[in-house]
Structures are given as C-alpha cells and as structure tokens.
Amino acid sequence: MRVSTLKLQDQYWGGTLAPFLGNLTFLKEINLTNINLQGEIPREVGHLKRLQILDLSQNNLHGQIPTKMMNCSRLKVIILLYNNLTGRVPSWFGSMIQLTDMLLGVNHFVGSIPASLGNLSSLEELSFGYNHLEGSVTPALGRLSNLIFLSLAVNYFSGNIPPSFYNLSNIQFLTITENQLEGTLLTNIPIAFRNLQILECGLNRFTGTLPSSISNLSELQEFDATGNGFHGPISPAIGSLHKLQSFNVAHNRFGSGKTDDLDFLSSLQNCTQLQILGIDNNYLGGVLTDLIGNLSNNLVWLTMGNNQISGRIPDGIGKLINLTAIGMEGNSLEGTIPYSIGKLKNLVSLTMGANKLFGNIPLVIGNLTMLSFVDLGSNKFEGFIPFTLGNCTKMERFYAPGNNLSGDIPNQLFGYPQGLIELSLYSNSFTGPIPFDLGKLNHLSILHLQDNKLIGEIPMELSGCSALTELKLERNWFHGSIPSFLGSLLSLEILDLSNNNFSSTIPHKLLNLTLLNTLNLSFNHLSGEVPVGRIFNNVTAISLTGNINLCGGIPQLNLPPCPTLPLQKKHKRSIKKRVIISIAFGGVLITFVTFISIYLLKKKAKKLSIKSLALQYGYVKVSYGELHHATNGFSSSNLVGTRNFGTVYKGTLVHFERPIAIKVLNLQTHGALKGFLAECKALGKIKHRNHLNILTCCSSVDYKGKDFKAIVFEFMPNGSLESLLHNTIEDSESANLSLNFVQRVNIALDVAFALDYLHNDSGEAIVHCDVKPSNVLLDDEVVAHLGDFGLARLIHGAASRSSSGQASSSTIKGTIGYIPPEYGGGGSVSTEGDMYSYGILLLEMLTAKKPTDSIFGEGLNLRNFYNIAKAEGIIEIVDSRLLIPTDERDQGRRVITRLQNMEDIVRECLVSFARIGIACSEESPSQRMGIKNVIMELHAIKQKLLS
Incomplete structure (x- = not known):
C-alpha cells in the first residue's frame, strides 16, 4: 500500500x-x-x-x-x-522555489534572514516571529511580489527598513513589532501597501509623522504603532478608514498640548467598526467634548491616560455601552464623574486617577457589576465610599488613595471572599476600626490603609488574609498590642505599623515571617525585649525608633540590655516570706498544672483522632518522608492543581500499583483542619465506584517540624470535568480529550449514582455541599468520580432520606454559582441543596459556560439562558464541541452540524438533558427533581442516543 x-x-x-x-x-x-x-x-x-x-x-x-x-x-x-x-534559518530554503508558505515562528532560531529567500517568487506567507534573529532586514525580501503575510515580530532586527520592502504591493498582513528598527516607516506605507489590512509596528524606534496619505489604506482594519517616537498631530484622515477596528498609537509623542490636538476624534465617528482606541501616554491637549459619545457602539477599549487633556468627563460617554476598559488617568480632568457612567454595564477596568475630579463617588458605580479594576486615586473625591460598591463582586483591585474620603470603612463592602487582591485607601480621612469582614478576603495580597484616622485594635479576623504580602497601617490611631497572629501570615513581605499607639511587647511569632523584608514599628509605645533572628538581624530592614522602652536585640540596634532579676539568697529570706511565697506559688502551680493537663488531653485527643483515621478504616499508614519521596520533594513538576484548603500532587507509592494523588493541606487556610477531618470522616464511610476513594491519610510533621496533613487518593489521569469543559490543563493529562454528548450523559449518570449513594444508601445520609465540575474527576476510562468532601455534612436519623432531613449550618456551604438560594438565606444544608448544584452542573455540561460567566448579569443566569433558545433553537446555546459524532459507530459522519442537518433524536435528547438541569435547579427545594427520577430520565436519553 x-x-x-x-x-x-x-x-x-x-x-x-x-x-x-x-x-x-x-x-x-x-x-x-x-x-x-x-x-x-x-x-x-x-x-x-x-x-x-x-x-x-x-x-x-x-x-x-x-x-x-x-x-x-x-x-x-x-x-x-x-x-x-534552534540554529540558523537554512539558506538552502531558497532553492525550494515551489514554496508558498514558510512559517517558522515561535522557535529559537538565530542569525539573520538568508538573502536566498528572495528566490521564492511563489511565497505568499512568511513568518519568523518570536525567534532570536538579528541584523538588518535583507533587501531580498522585496523580490517576494506575491507575499501576503509577513511576520518579523519579537526578534532583534535593527536598522532601517530597506527601500525594496515597499515593492511588496500585495501585502495584507505586516507585523514587525518589538524589534530595534528605526527610520520613518510610515512615510511610504500608505502609498506602497494599498491592500494592507493589518499593520503592527509597535515597540521599535520609528520616528516621523502620521501622514494624511494614510487614508489610502482603505482595507486597513488594525493599526498598532505603540512605543515608538512618532510625533506631530494625529491626522483626521484616519476617519476615512471605514473598516478600521483597532487604532493604537499609545506611548509616542503625538500632540503638542494645544486645544486642537483632539480634533481627529470627530473624524473617527465615521469608523463604525472601531473596537479599540488607544492614544494614552502622548502629549495630547484639548478639552474632551461630548462628541466622544458619537464614537462606534462597538468600542470596547478606550485609553487616553497620561496626556494633557482637560475639561469635564462628558455625559456622552454613557452611550458607549460596550466599553470594557476606560483609561483617563494622569490628565487634568475636573468636575464630577457623570451619572451616565452607570450605563456601562460591561465595564471591567476604570482608571481615572491623578486628575482633578471632585464630589462624591457616584452610587451608580454599583451598577457596574463586572468591574475588576478601579483607580480613582489622587483626586479630590469626598464623602463616603458608596455602599453600592458591594454589588461589584468581581472586584480585584480598588484604589482610591490621596482623596478626601471620610467616614467608616463599612463591613460587607469588600467582603466578597474570592475576589479582592489589592485595596488601597491610604491618605484619606477614614475613621473607625478596620472592618472585620476584610478577614474573608483570602486572596487579598495588598492592604494599604496608612495616613487615615482609623482607631481600635487590629481585628483577629484579619488572620484569614493568608495571602497578604503588604500590610501598611502607619500614621493612624490604632492601639492595643501587636497581635501575634501576624506571625501566621507567612506571605508577608512588608509590615508597617509605625506612628500609632501600639503598646506591650513585640511578638516573637514575627520570626516566622521568612519572606518579610521591611518591618517598621517605630513611634509607638512598645516595650520589652526585641527578638533576635530573621529580619530582626537586618538593621537596614527594620525601624524601631521612638519606642523608648525597648531593650535587647542585636548590638547594631544600640538598645540597652534587658534587665535581669538578681539571684536571691534563700538563707536571707524570712520564714514568713517563704511560707507566703510557697502557698501562693503552690496555688498557681496547681491551677497551671490543671490547665495544662486539660489542654494536653484535648490536644492529644485531637491528634489521636486524626492519626487513628488510617487505622480506623483499615488504610495503609504512610509517613511524611514517604510522601516527600513519592512526589520528588513535592516538586512543581508533580503539581496537579489546587483544591479547597490544599494543593494536589501526583506521585507513586510502593503500597499501590497505580499512580496516586496526594492532597496536601494548607493549614494556614481558615477551616483547613476542619475540612480535613470532615473529608476523612465522610470518605471513610464511602465505598462506591463513582466516588473518589481515599487510599490513606497522613498526619505528621515535615522536615522543619511543622504540622503536615495530607490525604491520598486514586489518581485520575483525565483530570477534572471543569478542565475539559473549559479547556484548561491544570489537572488534566488529557487536555486534548473532547467530551462528546454520550460521554457527557455517562458522566452525568456517574455523578447521579454517586449522589444517590450519598443520599440514600450510605447508612447516614451525607450532603456533599460542593457539587461542581472541578470536584468531578475522570479516570482513564472517562468514568466520573465525585470528590472533595471537605464541606460534607452528615444527616442523622430516619428522616435523613426525606426532604425534611437537614443539617444545621452557620455559614454558607459551597461555591458561588452552585450554592442553592436557600443557603444564602440562612437555610440548613439538605440533599435538595445538592440537587440544585447538580442541576447547575448539568447546564454547564450542556453549554460549557460557568454560572459565573461574564455574559450573565442583568437578570440573566445559567438557568434562564436555556429559555432564550426554545427547543428549536437548542443548537444556539450548546457547547460547540458537541457538534461532533456522538459515538464510535458515527465516526466519519457528523451527527450535529447545523439546525437543518441535525437529527431529530439528538435534538430531542439535548432538550431533555437541559430540562433535567432546569428541574433540578428550581428555586424552591420541594420542587426539585429527585435523584432517582434523574437517573431514570438520563438512562432514557442514553438509550435513545445509542439506539
């Protein structure tokens, strides 16, 4: 053959x-x-x-x-x-005269472009982008008259573009971004390249002006000249480019600070397809007028920061309803933020810092629920932080330093636990204590509250911010002791508590902060011994001045030695004093011994309860050293991903024939130990084909003497359902596995069997409390296993299998988007709650959209997303990867292509699958479909698909 x-x-x-x-x-x-x-x-x-x-x-x-x-x-x-x-681009490529496409980008080629390539007269596409090529661009490329696509981006080319370059009259795509090219590139391009659609020449050393002849590029769609030395006015001729979608000339020297610098904006009204407009970091002056609202409704990116633009922000900006990013920072804008900005519901980034804006931060900012990054710093805003900001649950970075904001920082304003990374409110006039809700921000990395009028003590709840790297509270009115829990914030790099009223001693637990490189405790009322070791041994990294009662520390600190109690000669004590001291000491000793005994008994009982788990359920005992060896020292190459309260590694143990997964708990995370015990307790009672079975657990200490907790599971080579639905490879070795419809129905059945066992067949009913795709793991045969029982709850008694069987819960259990509505209202956990999460999971399997997807808002969610497309339009919402053969017998033909070619049986099954998801996720728990009926209906769907 x-x-x-x-x-x-x-x-x-x-x-x-x-x-x-x-x-x-x-x-x-x-x-x-x-x-x-x-x-x-x-x-x-x-x-x-x-x-x-x-x-x-x-x-x-x-x-x-x-x-x-x-x-x-x-x-x-x-x-x-x-x-x-690697190596050089072969010069003998020039002998392959039939070549039409030569794409060598994103490698490690070195040297220059061979001149012999000029012989390839048939060449249409040529890519050398993202290599290490250098030298001048060979003039021989000018002989490639049929060239349509040319990429030389991200190399080390230097010198001028050769004149022969302008012979490439058929070129449509030209990118030479990020090199060291120079000269006046733009002068001849509009005349030479009339078919040009995409021109990217940013991050070079080009100079010159933007010629009016640019209007000759009638096909131009994208123009990027960022990071060069272009100067002069921006020509109004760009308004003639009716196909223009992106115009980015940021970081140049356009403009002269004059009033007519922004005149070109009026011509852009003709560019109805414009999506990106970047003119920031230039010298543009003038007043921003209301005509900005006449720009394209397709505009999603508008950046004009760091210029010399003045005037008020026009109300017309509210017309640009598709904007996702506005950048106006570093200008001379004044007045208030217009209320029309509340219409920009898609806005993700809003930067208006370093202007002259005043008034209140408008309440309508709460309408912008997609906001992730806000910078309002260095203005003259006053009043309170608007309470509506609590609606912005996707917020990651919020900056409002250097204003006149006042009042208390309210609780529950920044309390969304999964979002905020940076919060900077320094140099304002805030009063009151630090809100305890900040402790819920377990991803918070930077907290800057310095230079305010805050009072009280540092709240214990702040210990929940385990990701903090910078905590700056200087120049406030805080008092009390420096809390020892700060020593548990192991990510801290900067800690500044200076110029407050802190008293007592410096906690020795600060020695635990191995990453700390700046510590300022100056000008407080601290006393006692300064610790020795770690950062306290680096006099350039710490400041302790203004605390007159400190002593000890390393000699370089020049502090007085700490006083020592003189030795007392017992023969000179009176009998009376000895009797009194003995009695007093005896009483204290008895109390102390009693307390310690109770404490040690409790601690021993807790440790025994953990260590005995493996023995209780008949597991093989493993040590920290064995797990350390099994994962090559917990190497990043063995890292699978992160889960609730811990990190998961792949490894091998002699006790088990197949690879294992080791979930190592982050004991600094609030609730980690409780979740560990809950997961071990739940999994110890479970033996089912569709559950992630525990192999053993480990409660020990690591090589540094720190507590170590881990659970060992079967390794699932196909990763999580989430990684396959959303094309991530964090925990999947089979990133190219694409789940067809039959496989998804099988997975849905597997999870249903797992829930049926938990709710009805495991003795005491177990509520999982966190059913979601990341907790559904797939083995090498794509069989689903439900895992992560860290939030699981047991429901005791005979009523546990009825709808009334519930377990009390003082906090919301689960993950945003999958939590049933009754939990948010303080309701108890129940099996019906699991059914709600399961229904959302089914809809996510069908659409490949998370319940927190950015398209959801304004009353739209994953449930009513289905209602947008009735049965006849189900094809419009399903995951496009479902448009492939449904089983092995259908290889070679497409079962689902377009609506007109869809088989009725498949469409019917898709609709039925969606309706199960809707029925399981009803708002009222009593109206949700039961797991037995789910299994029956999914079986019917599977039979139809395979018949």
Whole structure:
C-alpha cells in the first residue's frame, strides 16, 4: 500500500519521529500538529522527494532543521510554528522555489534572514516571529511580489527598513513589532501597501509623522504603532478608514498640548467598526467634548491616560455601552464623574486617577457589576465610599488613595471572599476600626490603609488574609498590642505599623515571617525585649525608633540590655516570706498544672483522632518522608492543581500499583483542619465506584517540624470535568480529550449514582455541599468520580432520606454559582441543596459556560439562558464541541452540524438533558427533581442516543 497522506493532529501521542518515516517515499502530506512530539526532525525526512506539505507545528521538537531536507524540492508548505528548534534559518530554503508558505515562528532560531529567500517568487506567507534573529532586514525580501503575510515580530532586527520592502504591493498582513528598527516607516506605507489590512509596528524606534496619505489604506482594519517616537498631530484622515477596528498609537509623542490636538476624534465617528482606541501616554491637549459619545457602539477599549487633556468627563460617554476598559488617568480632568457612567454595564477596568475630579463617588458605580479594576486615586473625591460598591463582586483591585474620603470603612463592602487582591485607601480621612469582614478576603495580597484616622485594635479576623504580602497601617490611631497572629501570615513581605499607639511587647511569632523584608514599628509605645533572628538581624530592614522602652536585640540596634532579676539568697529570706511565697506559688502551680493537663488531653485527643483515621478504616499508614519521596520533594513538576484548603500532587507509592494523588493541606487556610477531618470522616464511610476513594491519610510533621496533613487518593489521569469543559490543563493529562454528548450523559449518570449513594444508601445520609465540575474527576476510562468532601455534612436519623432531613449550618456551604438560594438565606444544608448544584452542573455540561460567566448579569443566569433558545433553537446555546459524532459507530459522519442537518433524536435528547438541569435547579427545594427520577430520565436519553 502506498501512503500519500499522514494526518494525526490534535491528539496526545507523544514520542519522537522515527527515521522509518523516510521509508514512506510516496508521502505528499505530513500533518502531525499538536501531538506532543519530542526529539529532533529525523534527517530521513529528506528521502520524501514527493512531499509537498510538512506541518509539525505545536510540538516540542528541538535541534536544527536537517540539511537533507533540501532534497524535498517539491515542498510547497512548511509549518514548524511553536516548537523549540534552534540554529540558523537554512539558506538552502531558497532553492525550494515551489514554496508558498514558510512559517517558522515561535522557535529559537538565530542569525539573520538568508538573502536566498528572495528566490521564492511563489511565497505568499512568511513568518519568523518570536525567534532570536538579528541584523538588518535583507533587501531580498522585496523580490517576494506575491507575499501576503509577513511576520518579523519579537526578534532583534535593527536598522532601517530597506527601500525594496515597499515593492511588496500585495501585502495584507505586516507585523514587525518589538524589534530595534528605526527610520520613518510610515512615510511610504500608505502609498506602497494599498491592500494592507493589518499593520503592527509597535515597540521599535520609528520616528516621523502620521501622514494624511494614510487614508489610502482603505482595507486597513488594525493599526498598532505603540512605543515608538512618532510625533506631530494625529491626522483626521484616519476617519476615512471605514473598516478600521483597532487604532493604537499609545506611548509616542503625538500632540503638542494645544486645544486642537483632539480634533481627529470627530473624524473617527465615521469608523463604525472601531473596537479599540488607544492614544494614552502622548502629549495630547484639548478639552474632551461630548462628541466622544458619537464614537462606534462597538468600542470596547478606550485609553487616553497620561496626556494633557482637560475639561469635564462628558455625559456622552454613557452611550458607549460596550466599553470594557476606560483609561483617563494622569490628565487634568475636573468636575464630577457623570451619572451616565452607570450605563456601562460591561465595564471591567476604570482608571481615572491623578486628575482633578471632585464630589462624591457616584452610587451608580454599583451598577457596574463586572468591574475588576478601579483607580480613582489622587483626586479630590469626598464623602463616603458608596455602599453600592458591594454589588461589584468581581472586584480585584480598588484604589482610591490621596482623596478626601471620610467616614467608616463599612463591613460587607469588600467582603466578597474570592475576589479582592489589592485595596488601597491610604491618605484619606477614614475613621473607625478596620472592618472585620476584610478577614474573608483570602486572596487579598495588598492592604494599604496608612495616613487615615482609623482607631481600635487590629481585628483577629484579619488572620484569614493568608495571602497578604503588604500590610501598611502607619500614621493612624490604632492601639492595643501587636497581635501575634501576624506571625501566621507567612506571605508577608512588608509590615508597617509605625506612628500609632501600639503598646506591650513585640511578638516573637514575627520570626516566622521568612519572606518579610521591611518591618517598621517605630513611634509607638512598645516595650520589652526585641527578638533576635530573621529580619530582626537586618538593621537596614527594620525601624524601631521612638519606642523608648525597648531593650535587647542585636548590638547594631544600640538598645540597652534587658534587665535581669538578681539571684536571691534563700538563707536571707524570712520564714514568713517563704511560707507566703510557697502557698501562693503552690496555688498557681496547681491551677497551671490543671490547665495544662486539660489542654494536653484535648490536644492529644485531637491528634489521636486524626492519626487513628488510617487505622480506623483499615488504610495503609504512610509517613511524611514517604510522601516527600513519592512526589520528588513535592516538586512543581508533580503539581496537579489546587483544591479547597490544599494543593494536589501526583506521585507513586510502593503500597499501590497505580499512580496516586496526594492532597496536601494548607493549614494556614481558615477551616483547613476542619475540612480535613470532615473529608476523612465522610470518605471513610464511602465505598462506591463513582466516588473518589481515599487510599490513606497522613498526619505528621515535615522536615522543619511543622504540622503536615495530607490525604491520598486514586489518581485520575483525565483530570477534572471543569478542565475539559473549559479547556484548561491544570489537572488534566488529557487536555486534548473532547467530551462528546454520550460521554457527557455517562458522566452525568456517574455523578447521579454517586449522589444517590450519598443520599440514600450510605447508612447516614451525607450532603456533599460542593457539587461542581472541578470536584468531578475522570479516570482513564472517562468514568466520573465525585470528590472533595471537605464541606460534607452528615444527616442523622430516619428522616435523613426525606426532604425534611437537614443539617444545621452557620455559614454558607459551597461555591458561588452552585450554592442553592436557600443557603444564602440562612437555610440548613439538605440533599435538595445538592440537587440544585447538580442541576447547575448539568447546564454547564450542556453549554460549557460557568454560572459565573461574564455574559450573565442583568437578570440573566445559567438557568434562564436555556429559555432564550426554545427547543428549536437548542443548537444556539450548546457547547460547540458537541457538534461532533456522538459515538464510535458515527465516526466519519457528523451527527450535529447545523439546525437543518441535525437529527431529530439528538435534538430531542439535548432538550431533555437541559430540562433535567432546569428541574433540578428550581428555586424552591420541594420542587426539585429527585435523584432517582434523574437517573431514570438520563438512562432514557442514553438509550435513545445509542439506539
């Protein structure tokens, strides 16, 4: 048999290219894209003299292109993108005169572009982007008259663009971004390249003006000239570019600070397809007028920061309803923020810092529920932080320093536990204590509250901010002791508590902060001994001045020695004093011993309860050292991902034949130990095919003497359902696995069986409390296993299998988007709550959209997203990857393509699957479909699909 085509793209094959490939001498096409190939390109490829197409892109190939490939003289297409190839670009490529496409981008090629490539008169696409090429751009490229696509981006090219370059009259896509090119590139481009659609020349050293002849580029869609030295006015001629979608000239020297610098904006009203407008970091002056509201409704990105723009922010900005980013920082804008900004419901980033804005931060900012980044710093805002800001649950960074804001920082304003990373409110006039709700921000990294009038003590709740790297509270009116829990915030790098009224001693637990590089405790009322070690040994990193009662520390601190109690000669004590002291000491000793005994008994009982888990359920006992060895020292190469309260590693243990997954608890996370005990307790009672079975657990200390807790599970090679639905590879070794409809129905059934067992067949009913795709793991046969029982609750008694069976819960259990509505209202956990989460999971499997997806808002959620498309329009909302064959018997034909070609049986099954998800996620718990009925209906769907 003569093989002419070899196609194996987008699969997880791995391995190397064998030299035997050269024996297939009749091959005309090789397409091995994205199959994880390793090694080098074998020189035997040179035997394939009939080869016309060679595509080895998106692999891990290394080494040089073999010289013998020059024998492949019939090659028309060579694509080696996204590999690790090295060496110089072969000059013999110039002899392959039939080449139409040569794409060598994203590798590690060095040297210059061979002049011989000018012989490739048929070449249409040429890519050298993202390599290490250098030197001048060879004039020989000007002979490629048929060239349509040329990428030289992100290399080290220097010098001027050769004049012959302008002979490329057919060029449509030209990117030379991020090199060291210079000269006046723009002068001739509008005349030479009339077919140009995309021009990217940013991050070079080009100079000159933007000529009015740019209007000749009638096909231009994207223009990016950021980070150069272009100057002069921005020509109004850009308004003639009716197909323009992106215009970015940021970080240049356009404008002169004059009033007419923004006149070109009026011409942009004609560019009705414009989506990106970037003019920031120039010298543009003038007043921003209301005509800005006449720009394209398609505009999503508007940045004009760091110019010399003045005037008020016009109300017309509210017309740009599709904006996701506004950048106006670093200008001379004044007045108030217009209320029309509340119409920009898609806004994610809002930066207006360093202007002259005043008045209150408008309440309508709470309408912008997609906001992630806000910078209002260095203005003259006053009044309170608007309470509506609590609606912005996606907020990650909020900056409002250097204003006149006042009042208390309210609780529950920034209390969304999964979002905020940075909060900067320094240099204002805030009063009152630090809100205790900040302790819920377990991702908070930077907290700057310095230079205010805050009072009280540092709240204990702040210990929940385990990710804090910077805590700056200086120049306030705080008092009390420096809390020892600060020593448990192990990520801290900067801690500044200076110029307050703190008293008592410096807690020795600050020695635990191994990353701390700046510590300022000056000008308080601290006393006692200064610790020795870690940061306290670095006099340039700490400041303790203004605390006159401190003593000790290292000699370089020049503090007085701490007083010591003189030795008392017992023969000089009176009998009376000895009797009194003995009685007093005896009483204290008895009390102390009693307290310690009770404490140790409790601690011992807790440790025994953990250590005995493995013995209680008959597991093999493992030590920290064995797990350390099993994961190569908990190496990042063995890291699978992160889960509730911990990190998961892959490893091998001699006790088990197959790979294992080891969940190591982060004991600094609030509730981690409680979750560990809950998960061990729940999993110890569970033995079911569709549950992630526990193999053993470990409660020990690590090599540094710190507590260590871990749970060992079966390893699931296909990762989580979430990673496959949303194309992430964090915890999946089979990132190329695409779940078809039958597989998803099978997974839905597996999870239903798991819940049925928990709710009805496990003795005492167990409520999982966190059913979601990331907790559904898939083995090598794509069988689903429900895992992560850290929030699980047992429901005792005979009533546990009825709808009345509930377990009390003082806090909301679960993950945002999957939590049933009754939990948010303080209701108790129940099996019906699991059914709600399961229903959301089904809808996510159908649509591949998370319940927290950015498209949801304004009353739209994953449930009523289905109602947008009735049964006849189900194709409009399903995951596009469902549009493939549904089982092995259908390979070679498409079951679902477009609506007119969809088989009725498949459409009916999709609708039925969606309706189960809707029925399970009803708002009222009593109206939700039961798990037994779910299993019955899913079985019916499966039978229809396979019939």
